[in-house]
Amino acid sequence: MPWRETNNPYYIWLSEIILQQTQVKQGLPYYEAFVTKFPTVFDLANADESDVLKLWQGLGYYSRARNLHASAKYVANELKGTFPDNYKDLLKLKGVGDYTASAVASICFNEVTAVVDGNVYRVLSRYFGIDTPINSSQGAKEFKALAQELIDKKEPAEFNQAIMEFGATQCKPKNPNCGVCPFQGSCIALNKSRIGELPVKIKSAKAKKKYFNFLVFISEDEKTILEKREGKGIWQNLYQFPLIETEKSINSIAGFNNLLEKHDILKNMRFELSLYNKEPIIHKLSHQHLYTKFWVVNLERLPIEGVSIGKVREFPVPILIGNFIESFNF
Numbered sequence: 001m002p003w004r005e006t007n008n009p010y011y012i013w014l015s016e017i018i019l020q021q022t023q024v025k026q027g028l029p030y031y032e033a034f035v036t037k038f039p040t041v042f043d044l045a046n047a048d049e050s051d052v053l054k055l056w057q058g059l060g061y062y063s064r065a066r067n068l069h070a071s072a073k074y075v076a077n078e079l080k081g082t083f084p085d086n087y088k089d090l091l092k093l094k095g096v097g098d099y100t101a102s103a104v105a106s107i108c109f110n111e112v113t114a115v116v117d118g119n120v121y122r123v124l125s126r127y128f129g130i131d132t133p134i135n136s137s138q139g140a141k142e143f144k145a146l147a148q149e150l151i152d153k154k155e156p157a158e159f160n161q162a163i164m165e166f167g168a169t170q171c172k173p174k175n176p177n178c179g180v181c182p183f184q185g186s187c188i189a190l191n192k193s194r195i196g197e198l199p200v201k202i203k204s205a206k207a208k209k210k211y212f213n214f215l216v217f218i219s220e221d222e223k224t225i226l227e228k229r230e231g232k233g234i235w236q237n238l239y240q241f242p243l244i245e246t247e248k249s250i251n252s253i254a255g256f257n258n259l260l261e262k263h264d265i266l267k268n269m270r271f272e273l274s275l276y277n278k279e280p281i282i283h284k285l286s287h288q289h290l291y292t293k294f295w296v297v298n299l300e301r302l303p304i305e306g307v308s309i310g311k312v313r314e315f316p317v318p319i320l321i322g323n324f325i326e327s328f329n330f
Helices: 009-018 024-037 041-045 049-056 063-078 098-109 118-128 137-150 156-169 253-261 309-314 319-328
Strands: 208-219 243-246 272-275 281-284 288-299
Touching: 009 024, 009 063, 009 098, 024 049, 041 063, 049 063, 098 156, 118 137, 118 156, 208 319, 243 253, 253 272, 281 319, 288 319
Parallel strands: 208 288
Antiparallel strands: 208 243, 272 288, 281 288
């Protein structure tokens, strides 16, 4: 991996933020795109947020991109481009927690601070036979303390990268290659046939169902409407088509037409309505599942100022909207 061939804190920090909640194979092209477009922290700091979000499009968890941009501005403007060189100060960067601070501090500055990610949790819980849930506050403390006790004091960077790689390639979540594992003789989970049980994780609450209906306006002068999402909810500062959320899925054009006639944006206007996708597109987020339909609204002119259809692809949008734009062939 390119971020394993450098100790530049900007590149290491960038890679670690991208790889939060993201597999390496998915994150790699995004990393390469970011270092190409923003080769220094100053380039990233001086970019417009919309450009950062557009480049991030498809990675999800967009707060990471906003935090990335905010931290780049802080490093560039307040710290004159010099990254914090220790765990404690790295934690002051927006979006940086224990894992990222430990990774950057050890890899870039050889600080003896242990990294604990999903791979490390898995290796330690299996090898030592630990039942403490890894997504509990007690588990976070226990595994961090254990990793800190085990870390090689002379080679902290090598140790951290090695145990993460071991978890990713050897002690995998499913079908780990225990037959050739150098720790097979002393691994508690293997010797007690508990590989499939560890690590323990508290089950999260069942995801809520939401029903999204996007209005895809098409005017005779080839314009549409995009809205910027405000507030602290999902997709903050990304763009979407006007949205109507309903309590259940609406399957008939007549039923949705009745709903639209009561909607302010189309009051006293003539329009033709068609349903783009009969079956809802299910977009799964960590805490909610979005059952989504796209309704195409053809009309003579837009009720408000719109954007040229030819410019739709320039806006940063959630991957759900981006996939529709591709399939609709704007």
